[in-house]
Amino acid sequence: MTDRVGIVAVAQIGHDYAVDKNLREICYEVTKDILSQVEMEREDLGTIISSSSDHWQGISCSNSYYYEAIGAYLKNSSKAPEDSAFAFLYGMMRIMTGHFDTALVHAVTKGSEIPGVSTLTNLYADPFIQRPVGLDDVSTAALQAVEYMDRYKITEEHAAKVVAKNRGNGLNNPYALKERVSVEDVLKSQIMAYPLKKLDCAPSSDGTCALLLASEEKTRELTDNPVWIKGIGWEVDHTYFGDRDLLNGSLRKAAKRAYNMAGIEPKEIDVAEICEPYSFQELLWCEQLGFCPEGKGGKLIDEGVTEMSGELPVNPSGGVLSNNPYVARGLFRIVEGALQVMGKAGKRQVPDVETALAHSTHGFAGQLHSVIILEG
Amino acid sequence: MAEEYKSIKEEIHLPYKWALGPVFTKFFENFKEKKIMGTKCPKCHRVLIPARRFCPRCFVDTDEWVQVSNEGTVRTWSLVNFEYSGQVKKPPYVQGLIDLDGADTALAHFIGGIDLSDLEKVPEQVKIGMRVKARWKENREGNILDIEYFEPKEEL
Amino acid sequence: MSRKVGIIGVGQTKHGRRDDVNYIDLVYDAVRAAMEDVKISPGDIDAVVSGSMPPPMEGINAPHLYWSDAMGAFGKPSMRIATCGSTGMSIAQSAYYHVASGLFDVVLAVGAEKMLENDPQGTMTTVADPFFQRPFIAGAPGVFSMQSIQYSHRYGLPEERVRMAAAQISVDHHTNALDNPYAHIRIKITVDDVLKSRIISYPTRLLDVCPSSDGACALVFACEEKAKKIAESPDEIAWVKGVGYAGDEHFFGDSDKVVWESAIKASQEAYKMAGIQNPLKDLDVAEIYNPFTYQELIYYECFGFCGKGEACKLVEDGAVLRGGELPCDPSGGTLCTNPIGATGLLRVGEAALQVSGRADKRQVPGARTALSHAMGGSDQFNGIMILGSDKMEV
Numbered sequence: 001m002t003d004r005v006g007i008v009a010v011a012q013i014g015h016d017y018a019v020d021k022n023l024r025e026i027c028y029e030v031t032k033d034i035l036s037q038v039e040m041e042r043e044d045l046g047t048i049i050s051s052s053s054d055h056w057q058g059i060s061c062s063n064s065y066y067y068e069a070i071g072a073y074l075k076n077s078s079k080a081p082e083d084s085a086f087a088f089l090y091g092m093m094r095i096m097t098g099h100f101d102t103a104l105v106h107a108v109t110k111g112s113e114i115p116g117v118s119t120l121t122n123l124y125a126d127p128f129i130q131r132p133v134g135l136d137d138v139s140t141a142a143l144q145a146v147e148y149m150d151r152y153k154i155t156e157e158h159a160a161k162v163v164a165k166n167r168g169n170g171l172n173n174p175y176a177l178k179e180r181v182s183v184e185d186v187l188k189s190q191i192m193a194y195p196l197k198k199l200d201c202a203p204s205s206d207g208t209c210a211l212l213l214a215s216e217e218k219t220r221e222l223t224d225n226p227v228w229i230k231g232i233g234w235e236v237d238h239t240y241f242g243d244r245d246l247l248n249g250s251l252r253k254a255a256k257r258a259y260n261m262a263g264i265e266p267k268e269i270d271v272a273e274i275c276e277p278y279s280f281q282e283l284l285w286c287e288q289l290g291f292c293p294e295g296k297g298g299k300l301i302d303e304g305v306t307e308m309s310g311e312l313p314v315n316p317s318g319g320v321l322s323n324n325p326y327v328a329r330g331l332f333r334i335v336e337g338a339l340q341v342m343g344k345a346g347k348r349q350v351p352d353v354e355t356a357l358a359h360s361t362h363g364f365a366g367q368l369h370s371v372i373i374l375e376g
Numbered sequence: 377m378a379e380e381y382k383s384i385k386e387e388i389h390l391p392y393k394w395a396l397g398p399v400f401t402k403f404f405e406n407f408k409e410k411k412i413m414g415t416k417c418p419k420c421h422r423v424l425i426p427a428r429r430f431c432p433r434c435f436v437d438t439d440e441w442v443q444v445s446n447e448g449t450v451r452t453w454s455l456v457n458f459e460y461s462g463q464v465k466k467p468p469y470v471q472g473l474i475d476l477d478g479a480d481t482a483l484a485h486f487i488g489g490i491d492l493s494d495l496e497k498v499p500e501q502v503k504i505g506m507r508v509k510a511r512w513k514e515n516r517e518g519n520i521l522d523i524e525y526f527e528p529k530e531e532l
Numbered sequence: 533m534s535r536k537v538g539i540i541g542v543g544q545t546k547h548g549r550r551d552d553v554n555y556i557d558l559v560y561d562a563v564r565a566a567m568e569d570v571k572i573s574p575g576d577i578d579a580v581v582s583g584s585m586p587p588p589m590e591g592i593n594a595p596h597l598y599w600s601d602a603m604g605a606f607g608k609p610s611m612r613i614a615t616c617g618s619t620g621m622s623i624a625q626s627a628y629y630h631v632a633s634g635l636f637d638v639v640l641a642v643g644a645e646k647m648l649e650n651d652p653q654g655t656m657t658t659v660a661d662p663f664f665q666r667p668f669i670a671g672a673p674g675v676f677s678m679q680s681i682q683y684s685h686r687y688g689l690p691e692e693r694v695r696m697a698a699a700q701i702s703v704d705h706h707t708n709a710l711d712n713p714y715a716h717i718r719i720k721i722t723v724d725d726v727l728k729s730r731i732i733s734y735p736t737r738l739l740d741v742c743p744s745s746d747g748a749c750a751l752v753f754a755c756e757e758k759a760k761k762i763a764e765s766p767d768e769i770a771w772v773k774g775v776g777y778a779g780d781e782h783f784f785g786d787s788d789k790v791v792w793e794s795a796i797k798a799s800q801e802a803y804k805m806a807g808i809q810n811p812l813k814d815l816d817v818a819e820i821y822n823p824f825t826y827q828e829l830i831y832y833e834c835f836g837f838c839g840k841g842e843a844c845k846l847v848e849d850g851a852v853l854r855g856g857e858l859p860c861d862p863s864g865g866t867l868c869t870n871p872i873g874a875t876g877l878l879r880v881g882e883a884a885l886q887v888s889g890r891a892d893k894r895q896v897p898g899a900r901t902a903l904s905h906a907m908g909g910s911d912q913f914n915g916i917m918i919l920g921s922d923k924m925e926v
Contacts, residue, residue: 061909063615079615082594236608238601240601457730462654473784
């Protein structure tokens with residue numbers, strides 16, 4: 001059953017271009033980009049899976065609005081909303097059954113059009129117990145950060161180094177924010193929810209991206225530079241925030257599933273694209289991904305392991321801190337991981353990448369995580 | 377005796393600001409001049425209303441702008457007789473799909489100028505195939521409601 | 533490459549106005565019911581797929597996160613699928629692919645809605661884009677009514693005839709619901725009651741239209757090996773024989789909704805996979821997504837039960853009514869029960885119960901092949917799943 005599934009082509013549109021465009025139109029453009037890369041017509045596409053969010057769009061049944069813009073007219077197309085890594089995972093399943101030989105996977109978010117990330121994520125919370133006390137993306141990440149700092153002596157400076165690293169990396173990424181930020185800048189920025197300061201938090205960006213998955217046979221037909229999916233894993237945590245172990249949630253096991261499926265150890269990862277909307281989280285996720293022992297996230301960044309020049313560069317694209325189209329960000333990580341494996345990551349290319357890891361998360365303080373391992 | 381469990385009430389109002397993009401922006405700019413514009417697909421030659429960036433079926437750019445008539449035919453209609461939150465018009469009112477002359481896709485809008493005093497008699501006044509004409513507002517702002525409604529047009 | 537997949541467990545709540553439970557409780561009840569149906573525990577479930585209407589319906593963003601514990605999903609892979617009204621079918625299809633792909637052996641599919649906590653038509657209207665359609669698309673009734681009028685006109689059918697056929701469908705399905713203890717609307721009505729009921733959105737009247745319901749449904753999908761191990765008997769496994777899905781453009785005025793391409797294509801895709809050539813003969817029962825009686829007529833034609841313009845005759849001959857050649861919606865269908873996120877899944881669940889001979893008083897005798905269907909968006913999406921039993925024909 002397990003013929004491999006490959007990524008054949010990727011495309012993305014960043015914030016600066018997208019911000020004053022209509023959502024349908026940028027979806028159309030990114031889809032046309034993929035089709036032209038592989039010299040296919042819309043009619044040739046097997047299936048199409050998209051990801052977006054009704055609340056983010058202010059348009060319910062979000063994919064209804066741009067259905068034909070991603071080539072889905074009279075096609076079998078579905079939507080895995082809220083986190084675009086799931087559109088990828090679902091697309092992969094459809095290819096694995098042999099029902100389709102290609103799957104276009106797509107995601108879009110226009111973060112500039114919304115009332116605000118905090119407003120919309122406050123709506124994740126149940127209306128009786130958690131919403132009235134104001135739990136939202138930022139405040140819950142802050143609660144997690146305080147616990148993290150306390151248990152392992154991680155400092156605000158460690159977290160600020162993540163921001164400086166990622167925003168520095170972002171300068172090399174045509175699709176990301178291009179604004180260098182120093183550790184000093186982060187530490188001096190306005191407190192949002194202690195210990196998170198403004199620059200510890202990701203912006204709210206516009207963006208859309210797409211990639212084409214194909215069966216093994218079709219992949220070989222369409223490209224000489226395939227990226228194979230080696231391992232996948234995802235897992236969800238408890239509903240109530242207070243029920244959870246915030247420093248030991250669902251990521252560890254999700255990653256384990258992916259590593260087991262790929263038959264590799266964490267140390268074999270050459271580059272990682274991780275979802276880090278809040279600076280501290282990059283360090284915590286690195287621990288749970290097995291890039292360093294538990295509690296050693298601070299040491300990891302101090303020793304420069306995750307810098308571009310380090311042993312295991314993390315977020316050469318600049319990460320979510322440089323580009324946060326909330327729902328689409330998971331697929332952007334996969335796109336960036338694929339580019340690394342293909343050797344097509346331009347100025348942000350890490351040398352000699354064989355194996356890349358892409359991670360996505362959504363929900364309070366990482367309630368649901370997914371891990372995808374790619375190989376050339 | 378059955379137990380009664382409580383509920384709590386709240387209304388959620390969310391402010392959004394949506395980008396129109398160049399094509400929809402131009403479409404609505406033309407409304408100010410009482411013009412309804414479509415774009416024509418170079419492959420299937422259909423004229424799409426509202427004006428589009430691309431053809432949904434041929435999946436190519438449609439950048440030829442074509443003006444369509446302010447008059448058209450009712451493709452279908454319905455008399456709305458119920459209320460819901462956020463409703464723009466208080467019922468009862470008639471809505472419909474209008475095939476404007478020159479366009480290959482239909483536009484959704486209100487149908488006005490109908491006597492609604494006896495709902496059971498409305499089907500006598502509104503028919504599929506009926507000719508209608510746009511009634512524009514005096515002060516137009518560049519949105520879909522610049523057209524107040526489509527009203528029956530007498531054929532001479 | 534694709535594994536054989538069966539539905540082994542079906543669970544649902546009593547549907548209707550459920551002010552007695554909160555959203556979480558509702559989901560939990562359906563999930564427990566499904567697990568009890570097939571005597572498994574959360575540990576036996578490998579992954580969870582869930583969905584509901586657009587989150588603004590209940591005012592809870594990312595409902596799959598909220599439902600996590602209620603579905604027993606803690607510590608498991610969990611994913612949300614959402615395609616408006618067709619969500620229930622999309623969830624079922626996703627659960628099918630989770631298993632068919634070989635990634636998971638036993639998958640729980642959950643759909644739920646608590647729409648009576650809100651103004652459902654107000655929410656549904658937000659499906660329409662804000663620039664062109666939103667002021668004019670009056671929720672669901674607005675859209676389906678326009679489609680219905682078009683239908684009669686297209687085939688030159690006298691309005692009275694179409695209205696009568698719709699009324700007969702209404703009476704048949706409402707009567708069926710009396711045998712379904714879970715259904716929301718369980719009332720005895722006559723054709724006259726339907727014809728005289730108040731106009732909601734002409735031409736549809738109150739008794740032509742579904743209710744808004746609170747309710748939840750959960751199904752257990754399993755690979756062949758596990759299904760045979762877990763189910764009471766292999767005859768009680770509802771195998772997935774065919775799946776199909778297609779969507780039209782977003783703008784309601786872009787496509788014909790009478791000769792409705794996405795409905796036709798979805799059924800053709802599913803029939804091809806299931807080897808169905810003559811639907812009226814090859815299918816024993818159909819659970820059609822029928823929030824509106826008139827719309828059901830259009831589906832008969834699009835699904836190939838009859839030719840164009842001939843749907844009224846199917847009703848008049850009783851072919852699609854109880855006791856007919858292809859009884860539709862023995863559960864009462866969407867017309868009597870519509871917790872939208874669950875509704876599509878209920879169609880699949882009811883079809884599964886039919887082919888596995890477990891539909892109690894609403895059982896269609898000898899049913900072995902069933903069609904289930906759901907529709908979403910402003911008449912935009914259509915999805916179909918064909919289920920079949922492997923038990924020998926008696």
